[in-house]
Amino acid sequence: MLKIIDRYIIKKYLGTFSFMLILLSVVVLVIDVQQKIPRIENAKLIDPKLDLTYFLIHFYPFWIINLVMTFLSILVFISVIYFTSRMANNTEIVAIISSGASFHRFAKPYLITSLFIACLSLVINHFVLPWANIQKNQLEAYTYNARNKEKVLGTAPVSAQLSRTEYIFVNSWNKGEKRGSGFVFQKFDKNRKMTYELKASDVLWDKVKKQFVLSNYFEKTINKDDTEKLGNGPELRKSFGHNPDELFPNELLGQNKTTPELLKFIQRETEKGNSNLNAHLNELHQRTSMPISIVILTFLALSLSSQKKRGGLGINLAIGISLAFLFVFSFEALKVVSENKSMSPALAMWFPNIIFFPIALYLYLKRANQ
Structure with a gap:
C-alpha cells in the first residue's frame, strides 16, 4: 500500500x-x-x-x-x-x-x-x-x-599578473577583437628590482598560432651591474602561457569552466598572487x-x-x-x-x-x- x-x-x-x-x-x-x-x-x-x-x-x-x-x-x-x-x-x-x-x-x-x-x-x-x-x-x-555590451566587447585598459614577479599592462585592449595598443611587460627580481621590460605600440592575439603579435617593440634587459641591453624591431611573437581570456579574465570566465578546470584556474591565480578571485x-x-x-x-x-x-x-x-x-x-x-x-x-x-x-x-x- x-x-x-x-x-x-x-x-x-x-x-x-x-x-x-x-x-x-x-x-x-x-x-x-x-x-x-x-x-x-x-x-x-x-x-x-x-x-x-x-x-x-x-x-x-x-x-x-x-x-x-x-x-x-x-x-x-x-x-x-x-x-x-x-x-x-x-x-x-x-x-x-x-x-x-x-x-x-x-x-x-x-x-x-x-x-x-x-x-x-x-x-x-x-x-x-x-x-x-x-x-x-x-x-x-x-x-x-x-553600456554593458561595451564592458564585454569594448575597449578598456587591462592588466595581468603572470607570477609574483611578472606583470602585463595594456593601455587600450579590445576584448571582442582581441587587439590593443600600449603594451608593457615587466619582470622583477625577488628584491622588486626590474630586470626586464618589453614595450610595443600594438598587440594582437593570433588564435591560430596561440601567440601575441607585438608591433614596433622595444625591449630592455637590466643586468646585475645595472648595465642595460637594448633591442627593438618591427614585430615580435611571444607566448605568455595563456590566451587573452585567461590573462584578462572577467566574471564570465568561471562560468565557462568545469569544476576541475575552475579549481586549477583558482589555484594558478592564487599562486600568481591574484587576490581578486x-x-x-x-x-x-x-x-x-x-x-x-x-x-x-x-x-x-x-x-x-x-x-x-x-x-x-x-x-x-x-x-x-x-x-x-x-x-x-x-x-x-x-x-x-x-x-x-x-x-x-x-x-x-x-x-x-x-x-x-x-x-x-x-x-x-x-x-x-x-
Whole structure:
C-alpha cells in the first residue's frame, strides 16, 4: 500500500515540477525574445548571420539551461507547495496518516525525489552547465544594452599578473577583437628590482598560432651591474602561457569552466598572487550549495503545505513564492557582499542554506509531532 503511495507522490512531484519547468522556460523565452529583438537586429548589422533564427538555435537553448539551473530551487519549492497543498485540501494526507503511516514515512518519497533532482543538478552544475555557458557567452554580449555590451566587447585598459614577479599592462585592449595598443611587460627580481621590460605600440592575439603579435617593440634587459641591453624591431611573437581570456579574465570566465578546470584556474591565480578571485570562488561554491538547497526547500515546502489551512492553496502559494524569492535574492545579495570582500565566498554561498536548514528542520519536526 505504502509503495503505491510512494509512486503516487513521486509521480505528482515530478509531474508538477516538469510542468513548472516547461511553463517557466516558454514564458521567459517569449518575454526575453520580445525584449531583445531590437538588440538582435543591431547585432545583424555587425554580422549578417546574427539574425533571430541564429539566436534561437545557437543562444537561447543554452540560455534556458542557465536560467533553469539558476531558478531550480524556486521551481522545486513552488512545485512541492502546489501539489502538496492540493493533496492536503483533498484530505489525501489525512487519509494516508490515518491509515497508520507516520509523517516521517509519508515524507520518504519527498526525500527520494529531492535527492534525485539534487544529484542530477550537481552533475549538471559541475560539468554540463559550463559547456552550455561557453555557447551562451559567445553571443550574450550582443543582447546587452550599449553600456554593458561595451564592458564585454569594448575597449578598456587591462592588466595581468603572470607570477609574483611578472606583470602585463595594456593601455587600450579590445576584448571582442582581441587587439590593443600600449603594451608593457615587466619582470622583477625577488628584491622588486626590474630586470626586464618589453614595450610595443600594438598587440594582437593570433588564435591560430596561440601567440601575441607585438608591433614596433622595444625591449630592455637590466643586468646585475645595472648595465642595460637594448633591442627593438618591427614585430615580435611571444607566448605568455595563456590566451587573452585567461590573462584578462572577467566574471564570465568561471562560468565557462568545469569544476576541475575552475579549481586549477583558482589555484594558478592564487599562486600568481591574484587576490581578486571572489567572483570565481562564488561560482565554485554555488555549484554545490544550490543543489543541496533543493532538499532543504523540499522539506520546508512539505512542512508549510501538508496541513489544510484557511485560505487553502492560495495562501500556501503566496507564502511559498515570497520565501522562494527571498532565498534567491539572498544568494544574489551575498554574491555582491562576497565580491566586495566583506564575507568569504564559502560562507556567502552557504549562508542561505545555513539559515533555511534549521527553519525547515524545526517546521518539519513540529509538523511530524502534531
